[in-house]
Amino acid sequence: MSKKLLQVEQLSIALKNPHQQLVRDINISLEEAGATVLLGQSGSGKTMTCRAILGLLNRNTFQVDGNIQFDGVSLLQLKEKERTLYYGSKIAFMPQNPMTSLDPSRKIGVQMAGFLKLHQDLKGKDALSLYEQALSRAGLTDTKRILGSRPYQLSGGMLQRCLIALAIAGKAKLVIADEPTTALDAIHRDKAVEQFLHLQEQGCALLIVTHDFDVARHIGGHVLIMKEGRMVEQGRAKEVLQNPQAAYTRELIEAIHLGWR
């Protein structure tokens, strides 16, 4: 049996002032090289759940309760400095807008090599060469130009691949991606899904947020359907998407089939 990598138990998130419950009692169990997809309409708490797992929620603003175990370590108990050892190395994050997670003034090569140096004890030149190889593995051909570009000089899809390359080079154990295909056309969307599945084949677990049921179907694994901060249904992707038990999941699927009227 595969080893558990991420175990989220009874995760609840509240805004402190004024008090507002945003997420309640979410449970996620993800094995090494497994996949979990979070689905649900806008505002259902998917991003908040990811940000809590990543330790990105400001503790003065948000109250986060529950237990988040990653690779045997309780993430919520970690101090800020200890957390940086996990994020960007063992756990890679792809935010909704990759542009916002990168420094607009610094070249991609310098930024990415900087992350790898920090976590892998490499010399600058070696980190850059490791990253360049990973860019090729992420399907980017024009690697020299990309290394020398600043984030705003690349497209959203290219930036996303730059982050996928970072996960490849950093040998991430878990990738958390928040709506990684929303800004992509159908061809790039399919390519991005392929890249995620490739990462998974290399032993990386995936936690993916999406609105796109086709993406969820292709990623497979486990799905968790969220509504208003709560989990309404979860199970194997095939079963939930083909034969949803909750009325809300059926509504979501029906809405997609009806499309715009």
Ligand SMILES: Nc1ncnc2c1ncn2[C@@H]1O[C@H](COP(=O)(O)OP(=O)(O)OP(=O)(O)O)[C@@H](O)[C@H]1O
């Ligand atoms: N910085 C914030 N301060 C206060 N409330 C917030 C903040 N960010 C999000 N929320 C609230 O938390 C709830 C969950 O938002 P979240 O962004 O997690 O939804 P989501 O499911 O990811 O939506 P989307 O699919 O549109 O990205 C919403 O009610 C939202 O208004």
